[in-house]
Amino acid sequence: xxxxxxxxxxxxxxxxxxxxxxxxxxxxxxxxxxxxxxxxxxxxxxxxxxxxxxxxxxxxxxxxxxxxxxxxxxxxxxxxxxxxxxxxxxxxxxxxxxxxxxxxxxxxxxxxxxxxxxxxxxxxxxxxxxxxxxxxxxxxxxxxxxxxxxxxxxxxxxxxxxxxxxxxxxxxxxxxxxxxxxxxxxxxxxxxxxxxxxxxxxxxxxxxxxxxxxxxxxxxxxxxxxxxxxxxxxxxxxxxxxxxxxxxxxxxxxxxxxxxxxxxxxxxxxxxx
Amino acid sequence: xxxxxxxxxxxxxxxxxxxxxxxxxxxxxxxxxxxxxxxxxxxxxxxxxxxxxxxxxxxxxxxxxxxxxxxxxxxxxxxxxxxxxxxxxxxxxxxxxxxxxxxxxxxxxxxxxxxxxxxxxxxxxxxxxxxxxxxxxxxxxxxxxxxxxxxxxxxxxxxxxxxxxxxxxxxxxxxxxxxxxxxxxxxxxxxxxxxxxxxxxxxxxxxxxxxxxxxxxxxxxxxxxxxxxxxxxxxxxxxxxxxxxxxxxxxxxxxxxxxxxxxxxxxxxxxxx
Numbered sequence: 001x002x003x004x005x006x007x008x009x010x011x012x013x014x015x016x017x018x019x020x021x022x023x024x025x026x027x028x029x030x031x032x033x034x035x036x037x038x039x040x041x042x043x044x045x046x047x048x049x050x051x052x053x054x055x056x057x058x059x060x061x062x063x064x065x066x067x068x069x070x071x072x073x074x075x076x077x078x079x080x081x082x083x084x085x086x087x088x089x090x091x092x093x094x095x096x097x098x099x100x101x102x103x104x105x106x107x108x109x110x111x112x113x114x115x116x117x118x119x120x121x122x123x124x125x126x127x128x129x130x131x132x133x134x135x136x137x138x139x140x141x142x143x144x145x146x147x148x149x150x151x152x153x154x155x156x157x158x159x160x161x162x163x164x165x166x167x168x169x170x171x172x173x174x175x176x177x178x179x180x181x182x183x184x185x186x187x188x189x190x191x192x193x194x195x196x197x198x199x200x201x202x203x204x205x206x207x208x209x210x211x212x213x214x215x216x217x218x219x220x221x222x223x224x225x226x227x228x229x230x231x232x233x234x235x236x237x238x239x240x241x242x243x244x245x246x247x248x249x250x251x252x253x254x255x256x257x258x259x260x261x262x263x264x265x266x267x268x269x270x271x272x273x
Numbered sequence: 274x275x276x277x278x279x280x281x282x283x284x285x286x287x288x289x290x291x292x293x294x295x296x297x298x299x300x301x302x303x304x305x306x307x308x309x310x311x312x313x314x315x316x317x318x319x320x321x322x323x324x325x326x327x328x329x330x331x332x333x334x335x336x337x338x339x340x341x342x343x344x345x346x347x348x349x350x351x352x353x354x355x356x357x358x359x360x361x362x363x364x365x366x367x368x369x370x371x372x373x374x375x376x377x378x379x380x381x382x383x384x385x386x387x388x389x390x391x392x393x394x395x396x397x398x399x400x401x402x403x404x405x406x407x408x409x410x411x412x413x414x415x416x417x418x419x420x421x422x423x424x425x426x427x428x429x430x431x432x433x434x435x436x437x438x439x440x441x442x443x444x445x446x447x448x449x450x451x452x453x454x455x456x457x458x459x460x461x462x463x464x465x466x467x468x469x470x471x472x473x474x475x476x477x478x479x480x481x482x483x484x485x486x487x488x489x490x491x492x493x494x495x496x497x498x499x500x501x502x503x504x505x506x507x508x509x510x511x512x513x514x515x516x517x518x519x520x521x522x523x524x525x526x527x528x529x530x531x532x533x534x535x536x537x538x539x540x541x542x543x544x545x546x
Contacts, residue, residue, distance in 0.1 A: 096391075098390040118371045125401065150402050150409060158306075
């Protein structure tokens with residue numbers, strides 16, 4: 001799932017997103033293995049999996065959340081790298097033959113197609129370890145940041161277990177699965193950014209609420225564009241709108257600049273109204 | 274690999290090991306999912322993977338290291354759980370069909386045989402996340418503890434990538450692989466125990482050296498009993514002895530009680546001399 005298409009947002013916001021992306025790429029490069037003695041294969045495969053062309057929407061949410069509590073994007077560079085590494089590990093494992101069996105990712109062979117299935121399992125494992133290595137480098141609120149990342153990493157796995165379990169689901173079960181598969185990493189991104197940026201407990205909870213709703217809105221947007229929608233287009237659109245409204249409402253009263261977070265939420269909605 | 278057979282150690286030490294094991298089981302039970310709404314499958318599979326009958330040698334090293342710097346075993350209960358969760362994730366993934374293709378583990382069906390391949394990948398992923406969740410709960414030295422666990426988690430993956438790569442290895446490459454596959458988690462256990470127990474930087478480094486050498490000694494012991502030994506029995510025995518001596522030497526000058534660590538190292542050696 002991709003989000004934050006540049007067409008829907010202002011020129012000023014576009015420029016800020018490019019700045020965030022540059023910080024994320026730099027932090028990722030810093031924490032990934034360099035390919036020293038005996039590490040060449042793993043380093044190459046890890047860097048292939050993480051790529052560099054993506055929009056880095058989760059790091060963007062992390063850095064924009066830090067700014068929304070009055071800190072700077074650079075202050076949470078390692079948290080931003082951590083959430084992107086964790087996201088990419090889930091993609092590498094999701095693509096595996098015994099999971100979704102996808103052979104292509106971002107227009108290139110999936111990691112398992114290029115490096116083999118065993119190496120792809122290990123690359124995903126390495127990316128998860130690297131995510132926590134990056135999170136541990138955040139100087140402020142480290143324990144809370146690692147705990148949040150671990151909690152949401154577990155949530156994503158739980159969502160995937162529910163997704164593949166094949167039993168028919170109630171609407172409530174589908175929404176819980178959506179929350180875990182999509183919202184959880186957005187929540188981790190926002191909370192890590194807010195905590196790493198020194199936000200108050202109230203600000204951290206506000207940004208948690210923002211990200212939870214933003215994640216669900218994205219998932220309903222996916223549903224809207226997906227012919228196979230669980231809820232149907234009309235229901236998906238109205239739910240996406242309600243969740244976007246909730247996300248925007250959560251941003252009231254923050255001490256910093258929440259412009260980027262607002263534009264991300266509004267840009268999403270603009271595409272389906 | 275199992276170690277610390279009770280025949281080789283004193284009755285007093287046996288009793289202490291049982292106490293450590295009880296703390297580890299209690300901490301593991303506390304941090305593992307309980308099987309709430311929608312979580313039943315994952316909780317069952319995670320608990321199956323972790324089991325309860327093992328010797329919990331890595332948690333033992335962690336708790337004994339805390340005692341060796343003057344703290345108590347309970348002080349590092351979450352670090353002890355973390356290292357065991359991480360170890361068990363590596364076993365679950367190592368057993369997968371595309372990896373070692375082992376169908377039996379500890380006398381029971383491997384996780385992938387019992388729960389399916391996709392769920393086994395996810396269970397391993399969940400166990401790694403749980404390991405970091407547990408580590409984040411250590412109240413003292415949290416950032417250093419998480420960083421150590423992440424670094425060694427990456428080392429284990431690197432060792433596995435080297436193991437499956439199939440190219441012929443120099444003796445140095447085999448030793449580096451041994452260090453990563455076996456010593457790395459012993460080192461993480463000892464360092465987390467020493468840091469969590471408030472050890473001085475010098476004590477932390479001493480226990481790192483102990484654990485690194487103990488891990489290699491275990492690997493050479495494995496080689497000694499393995500008909501397929503890389504080095505041959507005589508070389509394996511002499512290397513195990515040299516590494517055990519180095520491990521014991523590292524324990525000089527610690528501020529706490531290093532008896533258990535000493536007995537673990539000597540017990541190992543007693544089996545092959």
